[in-house]
Amino acid sequence: MGVTVPFEAGRKRAHEPSLETLQALVAEDLAEVNREIVTRMESGVPLIPELAGHIIGAGGKRLRPMLTLGAAKLCGYSGRRHIGLAACIEFFHTATLLHDDVVDGSDLRRGDASANALWGNKSSVLVGDFLLSRAFSLMVEDGSLRVLEILAGASVVIAEGEVMQLTTSNNTETSEAEYLEVITAKTAKLFTAACQLGAIVAERPVVEEKALEIYGRNIGIAFQLVDDALDYSARQATLGKTIGDDFREGKMTLPIVLAYRRGDEDERRFWRRAFEEGDQRDGDLARAIALMERHGALADTVERARHYGAVARDALGIFASGRAKDALIEAVDFAVQRAH
Amino acid sequence: MGVTVPFEAGRKRAHEPSLETLQALVAEDLAEVNREIVTRMESGVPLIPELAGHIIGAGGKRLRPMLTLGAAKLCGYSGRRHIGLAACIEFFHTATLLHDDVVDGSDLRRGDASANALWGNKSSVLVGDFLLSRAFSLMVEDGSLRVLEILAGASVVIAEGEVMQLTTSNNTETSEAEYLEVITAKTAKLFTAACQLGAIVAERPVVEEKALEIYGRNIGIAFQLVDDALDYSARQATLGKTIGDDFREGKMTLPIVLAYRRGDEDERRFWRRAFEEGDQRDGDLARAIALMERHGALADTVERARHYGAVARDALGIFASGRAKDALIEAVDFAVQRAH
Incomplete structure (x- = not known):
């Protein structure tokens, strides 16, 4: 197991790309966003801050609100509107996580018990509605x-993407284009809006808003593609996550789409049994991963992510060099290279 | 079974109060709202209009959007904004119905198979998010x-009320005040907003907006109280609904709150077994109804509804007489008297 992809040609770094540069750039603003989040999930109904606090507090990267803050910095914004809007983006994201975990029947989230596992599906649906x-x-x-x-x-668009x-779940005929349509809507749309907002609060020209829109969409797609590859990768276990969740849920992610299309009739029968007939047996996950490796499905999923990452980086070309631009570019590298 | 409440003193009608007067008043506008609803639930994802159409199309009274339209008429509004807003109110309402049915595990809605029974909980959660x-x-x-x-x-507030x-579910210690707080939030708040919007689009003075706010809140509370009584009433069966859904779900509605507090220790043991321990046996529903009747819990729930209905009617006092006012007052009478 393990995906091997050559280190990107022409780019060398003294350190592994991480989110630390972006975190350092927006640290003060992010502290304010976190305070805003805590204040605004308060309610006279104690279950709301309790359940919301569990999922909001538990080790999320705050990637989406950080992108709003970073984009605002890139645009030279010095006001206060980005704080509330970044909190809004995180509430949005958390609401979809709560509903996703109910829909997927997930017991774990970031290695911890999920809200639905602790409080039940009913609470997760309704607190999701609150958020x-x-x-x-x-x-x-x-x-x-x-x-x-x-917004x-x-x-x-996000709700349409989720539906x-x-x-497409359990449908092995799902095409790469359909899969891309799904993730562009359900994942990348929030990244897009998060980044766009930076230019809007700063009242920058349309061309900069457009650039951040493209950056957001493409880093979002890259992020989801790598997530989908990681779900089948040994690397995942080191992040405290289980392997093969998508497999068990019958989710048609790109690694499966590629392996199915590149497979022979015998292999396709296997995929149909496991995904369409819902007949999953001991050893199926291992066989699935072996098939994906044989057909290079995981490596090529990451390769596709690299493409979207490159587009995201180039979208920032029109902005002046500086800390903000560097941080946003490193976020792309992180999104892609955390696959390794 | 069957609740007997004396016909309201001093008010006589040639016919049973119904929603027909309000329907006739807003018929043209409502047709436009219905067209708007059909247009706006369209989506490139076929499951969305399919599932949404099932619940939106299936015999709802459209009471909430009719209240927006009626309130706008009462305020002499001649523009177009109330159409989209009435559609918005109905989408809102439908989204909460979809999530409610998932949370309650209901297989039936208005005597028909519920969306979650037909398409599963996952679809209902996500299409609810779309709406x-x-x-x-x-x-x-x-x-x-x-x-x-x-809005x-x-x-x-509505989401807080739902949580x-x-x-309070399965908690026999729930007080009448707590119950009222729940229904004021989860049900009456949407009625309040629906009515308030009529004055706002017509740009009427604050005193009229306030009046419609009070009207909306009180007709909403009355409506929910009667719904909760009807859930245990033979009248319900004639409406194609089952009896005792709230009982089976352990929902602490006012009839139960009253019966529990008026009961002796033996009765309270029964309520605790059925509601808190979730141990429901054959004959329990019949016993519950007999206890409610013995303590006048159903009749007094309707009596409370009558009180809120009276407040709603009086709130309209400041408006000039006319068709719109008559229709909105008859809607209150309908909300209360459909108990019989």
């Missing part, structure tokens, strides 16, 4: 119709 | 920050 509503009230407080259009529009994913 | 997002995008399209504040705020209800 979604709180996200909306935060964006209304910002008071800009442009911001509201972007309300993103919310519709689309449900309908 | 919630669509509701938000409709209110953003309206473009008024005042409207957005009201985003309502959305938070609060979950935490």
Whole structure:
């Protein structure tokens, strides 16, 4: 097991790319965002901060709100609006995590018991609705119709992506294009909005907003592709996550799409049995990983991620060099290279 | 079985109060709202209009959007904004119905198979999220920050009410005040917002907006109280609904709250067994209804509804007489008297 991809030509670093540069760049703002999050998940109903605190507090990277903060810095923004909006983005993200875990029947989240495992599906659905509503009230407080259009529009697209994913689940005929459509909507749309907001609060020209939009979409796609490869990779275990969750849930991610299409009739019968007939047996996951390796499906999934990462990096070309740009570019490298 | 409440003193009608007067008043607008609903639940993901169409199309009264339309008429509004907002209110309502049915594990909705029974819980959660997002995008399209504040705020309160209800479930110690807090949030808040919007789009003075707010909250509470009584009433069967759903789900509605508090220690043991220990046996529902009847719990629940209905009616006192006012008052009478 383990995906081997050559280190990117022409790029050398003294250290492994990480999110630390971005974290250092936005540290002060992020501390404020965290305070805003804690304040705004308060409620007279104790179960709400209790359950929300469990998932919001538990080791998330805060990647999406950091992108809003980083994009605002890149655009030279010196106001305060990005704080509430970054909190809004994180509430949004957390609401979808809560509902995803219910839909996927996941007992674990980041190596810890999931909220639905601890409090039950009912609580997760309803507290997810609360966080979604709180996200909306935060964006209304910002008071800009442009911001509201972007976030309300993103919310519709994300929900459509989630439903689309449900309908492609267990369908081995899912194409790479359909898979891309799903992740562009359900994952990359929130990254897109998160980055776009940086240019909007700073009232930068459309060309910069567009650039951040493209950056956001592409880092989002790269991020999801690597996530989908990691789900089958030994690297995952070192992150405290289980391997093969997507397999057990019958999720048609790109590694499976590629392995199925590159496989022979015997292999396809195996995939159909495991994914469509839901007949999974001992040893199936190991066989699945062996097939993906034989066909280079995991390495090529990461290779696709590298492509989207390159597009994300180039989108930032129009911005002046500096700490913010460096940090956002390193975030792309991190998104891609954490596969190794 | 069957609740007997004296016909309201001093009020006589040639016909049973119904929603027909309100329906006739807003018929044209409602047809437009229905078209808007059909258009806006469209999506490139076929499961969305399919599932949403099932629940939106299936025999709902459209009471909440009709209240927005009726309130706008009462305020002499002649514009178009109330159409989109009424559709928004209905999307909101439908999203909560979808999630409620998942949370309650209901197989039936209005005598028909529920969406979760037909498409599964996963689809209902995610299509509910879509409808919630669509509701938000409709209110953003309206473009008024005042409207957005009201609806985003309502959305938070409704979600809090739903979680609060979950935490009072199976708790026989729930007080009448706590129960009222739950239904004021989870049910009456949407009625409140629906009615308030009528005055806001018509740009009427605060005193009229306030009046419609009070009308909405009180008709909403009355409506929920009667619903909760009907759940144990023979009348329910004639509406194609099952009896005792709330009992089986351990929902602490006012009839139970009253019966528990008025009962002796032996009765309370029964309620605790059925609600807290979840140990329900053959004949328990019949015994529960007999106890409620003995203590007048159903009749007094309707009596409480009558009180809130009276407050709702009086709130409209400041408006000039006319068709719109008559229709909104008859809607209150309908909300209360459908108990019989």
